[in-house]
Amino acid sequence: MPKLNYRNVEANGLRMRIADHGEGPLVLLCHGFPESSYAWRHQLAALAEAGYRAVAPDLRGFGxxxxxxxTEAYALQHLVADMVAITDALGAKNAVIVGNDWGATLAWHAALLRPDRFSAVAAIGVPIMGQPPVPPTQIFPQTEDALFYTLYFQDEGVAEKEFEADIRRTLLKIYYAASGEAGPRIEGDGTPNPFGMISRKGGLLSSLPMPERDLTWLSGGDLAVFVSDYAQSGFRGGLNLYRNLDRNWALQAAFAGLKVQMPALFMVGFRDSGLSMPGMRQMIEAQKTLVPQLHEPIFLDACGHWAPQEQSARVSENLLRFLAEVAPQER
Incomplete structure (x- = not known):
């Protein structure tokens, strides 16, 4: 089990725990939900060995x-400010920013809003999307019996109570169900998607299977680290990201039509639960209009939503190939 070099920095009025590895051009690695900086354990080592300073923070409200x-402290512009402040705290003029899941959304916004501080961006799992005509919560589906998971997360305390009753069970169920190990996403068949429609009565976890053994990409020791992180922070911070979806939409109106004008990389697993959402492949194809310097998207075979953990070597190789172009080390 990898041991991370954790330390605390003061950034944007917060005490932020970061995993800080290596020396060289700065690369910020932003995790998703429900994860923490430990999700980047493999990339931290690979990037540091290759001559980069790889830094993975626990985002605000995590670990x-x-x-x-x-609740409003979790709007995306606050998280972007955190990344700028970390860059300042580390004494760097700029950084390459990388993210998976919510971290990908953060990375896209950081690249869009602060091109003076972020020189390139790599996103995993979540493509950059244009501004919808109405607030996001008005778009998500719901029926009398079920509602989309982002709507389930809106009521404060509901998902927290379900998730915090047994943190290990919560994480293992979600990690497995959204991973490539759960199998291909087949409409109406296979493992239920934790990021899909949720029973109003049963909650998110009741329909998800509990794996009978350790996941191939997540040891018992690895899982224990995540359990410890959420025992410390709880789930409210991560859930508050979803409670700011409409606020993010409103604030982003000032930047509608703005493009990401820097080199960019996008990766996604073929078995990512997000690919089963209607229109997702079209959004991935449409990214080039919003990011002119986007490289050809990379699809990872048999990989689910947790690509940096599930296929750590391939993700690291793709990142290092990209970094060699956009952030070459000084010789």
Missing amino acids: GTSVPAD
Whole structure:
């Protein structure tokens, strides 16, 4: 089980725990939900060995980082400010920013809003998307019996109560169901998608299977680290990201039509649960209009939503190939 070099920095009024590895051009690695900086354990080692300073923070509200009490403190522009402040705290003029899941959304916004501080961007799992005509919560589906998971997360305390009742069970069920190990996504068949429609009565976890053994990409020791991180922070910070979807939409109106004008990389697993969402492949194809310097998207065979963990070597190789172009080390 990898041991990370954790330390705390003061950034944007928060105490932020970061895993800080290596020396060289700075690469910020932003995790998703429900993860923490430990999700980047393999890339931290690979990038440091290749001559980069790889830094993975626990985002605000996660793990060892401060947990602001105000729900609105989790709007994306605050998270972008955190990444700028970390870059400052580390004494760097700029950085390459990388993200998976919510971290990908953060990375896209950081690249869009602060091209003076972020020189290139790599996103995994979540493509950059244009501004929808109405607030996101008005688009997500719901029926009398079920609602889309992002709507299930809106009521404060509901998902927290379900998830925190047994943290290990929660994480293992979600990690497995959204991974490539759960099998291909087949409409109406196979493992239920944790990021799909949720029973109003049963909650998110009741329909998800509990794996009978350790996952091939997640040892018992690895899982214990994530359990410890969520025992420390709880789930509220991560869930508050979803509670700011409409606020993010409103704030982003000022930047509608703005393009990401820097080199960019996008990766996604063929078995990513997000690919089963209607229109997702079309959104991936449409990214080039929003990111003119986007490389050809990379699809990872037999890989689910947790690509940096599930296929760590391939993700690291693709990142290093990209970094060699956009952030070459000084010789």
